[in-house]
Amino acid sequence: MVRGENLKAIFGECGISAALEVVGERWSFLILRGTFNGLQHFEEFQSTLGIARNILSNRLGRLVEHQILKRQADSADRRKIVYRLTDKGRALLPVLIALRQWGERWVSGVPSNPVLVDRLSRMPVEQMAVRAADGRPLQLGDLDWVDQSELPAGDKAA
Amino acid sequence: MVRGENLKAIFGECGISAALEVVGERWSFLILRGTFNGLQHFEEFQSTLGIARNILSNRLGRLVEHQILKRQADSADRRKIVYRLTDKGRALLPVLIALRQWGERWVSGVPSNPVLVDRLSRMPVEQMAVRAADGRPLQLGDLDWVDQSELPAGDKAA
DNA sequence: GACTTTAGGTTGCGATGTGCAACTTAATAG
DNA sequence: CTATTAAGTTGCACATCGCAACCTAAAGTC
Numbered sequence: 001m002v003r004g005e006n007l008k009a010i011f012g013e014c015g016i017s018a019a020l021e022v023v024g025e026r027w028s029f030l031i032l033r034g035t036f037n038g039l040q041h042f043e044e045f046q047s048t049l050g051i052a053r054n055i056l057s058n059r060l061g062r063l064v065e066h067q068i069l070k071r072q073a074d075s076a077d078r079r080k081i082v083y084r085l086t087d088k089g090r091a092l093l094p095v096l097i098a099l100r101q102w103g104e105r106w107v108s109g110v111p112s113n114p115v116l117v118d119r120l121s122r123m124p125v126e127q128m129a130v131r132a133a134d135g136r137p138l139q140l141g142d143l144d145w146v147d148q149s150e151l152p153a154g155d156k157a158a
Numbered sequence: 159m160v161r162g163e164n165l166k167a168i169f170g171e172c173g174i175s176a177a178l179e180v181v182g183e184r185w186s187f188l189i190l191r192g193t194f195n196g197l198q199h200f201e202e203f204q205s206t207l208g209i210a211r212n213i214l215s216n217r218l219g220r221l222v223e224h225q226i227l228k229r230q231a232d233s234a235d236r237r238k239i240v241y242r243l244t245d246k247g248r249a250l251l252p253v254l255i256a257l258r259q260w261g262e263r264w265v266s267g268v269p270s271n272p273v274l275v276d277r278l279s280r281m282p283v284e285q286m287a288v289r290a291a292d293g294r295p296l297q298l299g300d301l302d303w304v305d306q307s308e309l310p311a312g313d314k315a316a
Numbered sequence: 317g318a319c320t321t322t323a324g325g326t327t328g329c330g331a332t333g334t335g336c337a338a339c340t341t342a343a344t345a346g
Numbered sequence: 347c348t349a350t351t352a353a354g355t356t357g358c359a360c361a362t363c364g365c366a367a368c369c370t371a372a373a374g375t376c
Contacts, residue, residue: 015261
């Protein structure tokens with residue numbers, strides 16, 4: 001399966017290109033990481049990330065445009081603008097964590113400190129993995145691409 | 159937790175920046191998606207992705223340099239060069255799938271066809287999620303960042 | 317109320333990155 | 347032995363990035 005002539009079909013419809021059009025630019029992921037860690041204001045992003053002001057302005061604008069962040073006036077100080085994650089933005093958490101875990105394991109080598117834990121159990125979260133419906137982690141060789149019509153009826157999409 | 163002064167500590171050590179230095183450039187993810195879907199040769203990437211030849215050459219070189227792909231001579235045709243995923247490259251699968259699922263759900267709107275299924279059960283894979291040790295999916299509010307030293311002893315890192 | 321500082325930008329300009337087309341070099345096919 | 351294919355490289359135009367300086371409006375300061 002997935003060889004030769006039908007590659008183009010797969011590629012054309014793939015959600016990855018769609019995602020990258022929205023968050024694929026340099027700095028976008030780092031800005032999002034910032035919001036997940038509590039950054040809210042322009043000057044906070046600028047000083048923490050060291051990004052150029054014009055680029056930051058542009059990226060925040062694009063993220064707002066794509067409804068990944070929302071731009072709100074700060075009620076306490078009318079000079080300030082608060083950038084907050086939307087549901088769409090929050091949904092990027094698995095991507096960010098998968099990227100972080102990969103970077104730790106394969107690039108920086110050491111598990112980052114602080115560690116991400118389950119608030120209740122205080123235990124570190126699992127390694128991100130592609131999983132079967134029963135929770136089994138799947139490797140590349142355990143996967144197939146099939147046409148929607150070939151699915152056993154009534155399955156929810158992945 | 160994670161407010162104000164200790165933000166910089168978190169950011170500096172975060173695996174996300176490490177990961178992005180290696181795979182954060184434009185086209186890198188799309189090239190990797192290609193390899194996961196079976197692309198192997200320069201001309202295959204070029205014609206399928208529509209990327210400029212000089213950029214493709216540069217990106218493949220960088221991915222090889224970072225040991226995400228390996229460059230092998232094709233035994234059958236000595237003009238051809240085969241680009242293959244290394245273990246480090248294969249380990250990016252969760253990132254790619256998380257990105258794909260997000261793009262499907264929040265950008266393109268429709269689940270992509272073909273669907274990624276478990277080879278054995280023929281059922282679509284689970285939605286990628288950050289999970290507790292017991293497999294429970296965790297939302298942002300269910301998570302905390304803690305210093306390594308605060309962990310109950312003997313936990314494996316996340 | 318004038319004066320300074322802070323927040324969130326915008327503008328200009330040089331350096332870097334991207335995309336296209338043409339060229340190269342080596343191996344293979346006819 | 348000529349043509350074609352694979353995998354690049356080179357030159358050049360154009361877009362994006364990053365830095366520094368500037369701008370505007372709202373707070374704070376006295």
